[in-house]
Amino acid sequence: MTESFNKTQAEIIQGLREIVPASVTMTGETRIVTDLHLDSLAVMDFIMSLEDRFEIVIPLDRVSDVETLADLAKVVDQLRARD
């Protein structure tokens, strides 16, 4: 795992703190829909907020296979590197 990946993942978790109860622990293995009980609406809004936080565009098909927080961090990290 690269340093930028770890940083991205940490920032994603930090962002999720605003919508996930403090009692829930989040790691790279945490599954976004199943473990965090976020509905599709909340997930899509969160993706949009990530786009703004990192100043990137995350096309919908790039997140269709995303299951865990690490999956998401990987996608975001790749897109950030593109700039």
Place this chain on the structure above:
Amino acid sequence: MSILSKFDPLRETYDRLRAVGQNPFEMVFDEMLSPTEGMHRGKKTILLGTNNYLGLTFDSECIEESVQVLRRNGTGTTGSRIANGSYGAHRKLELELAKYFQRRHCMVFSTGYQANLGMLSTLAGKGDYLLLDSDSHASIYDGARLGHAEVVRFRHNDPEDLHKRLNRLKDMPGSKLIVVEGIYSMLGDAAPLREIAQVKRETGAYLMVDEAHSLGVLGEHGRGLAEQAGPETEAAVDFVVGTFSKSLGSVGGFCVSNIDDFDVLRVACRPYMFTASLPPSVMASTVTALRRLQEAPELRTKLHANANRLYQGLRERGFTVGPQPSPIVSVALKDSQLAVEFWNRLLEGGLYLNLALPPATPTASPLLRSSVSAAHSFEQIDRALQLFEMIGRQLGVLAPVPALPETRRAATHKGLAFPANTDLGLVANAGV
């Protein structure tokens, strides 16, 4: 494990709905009496959720024309236009639509859903970008999924957010196509089209407007939001898509445009090529309805009078309605259980409208969605208001003292402006 096991949660939701009373998604009408009344379980029921904006489904000229063509040309085309050829009626309908919209080209599809599926998936190819409003209709999301373009959402009705996202893409090669709706089907709000057209010009993107709910409803001649927004904005709209299934009272979809080489789409657009074309009788009633829409602007006047009466009436009674008056009038309720109960009581009272449950709604609130018709009488609208008020009090939605103070009401309205979801959710009268 059955192949259908993955739908267990969905099935459970439906089972719970059935337990409350009539399942809103399994309504069967014994008979349609008029554009605004149907028989349900032997009872005359007011229809307030049909998208039949001009009430043309029972227009005598449309029916007469359709019947004659039915006798002359038969019941169906039994194939696609590519394989079986076009009838004169296909060309005539396309020419009439192009003329009405003052555009050079028109393509007719078998439904509005397919028009979006076809146009989005074909126009935007690999390396191109689709920019979709987050509250877009399922047919727009599905069209985006069918194609190979990168799909980006922007915040609902937020031109600045759109601009920001297009700026992030400015060094990317590939065409960018912005897609918005004239009137959004859930809350009845219109797109800020002038501002969006401005963003389109500044960024060199293309712009498509789905006028499904605004054709025949907005604009002096009924051409929709683009016309209402003024000539400069209308000229900036590269593609208009729409449907015959609402104000024109039949079935089918279309796209009109001024773009060069438009006709190449006829041999590239799969949802156009690989499905049977519309039956001639359907096209005959559609052409007649398009003429009626132009001849009878008073239908639009009556439609808006009805829409305002319902919108203001509900608002004054203290219901949380959408952000602006429009023929789509939705009441937001606290939770789904309450919404289902409310909907059932309205039906028992003789009023049918749409129930939309999250995640099919733009916010977490379930909606009781009405669509008003020019064919409704004020008596029918007033009856609807009366039922809403009575049930609202029975279920504690309305306080015993009528009308919320102005400031509080404004605050509740703001709560509706969330961004939306992408799920195919639960919408009674599926396909709004």
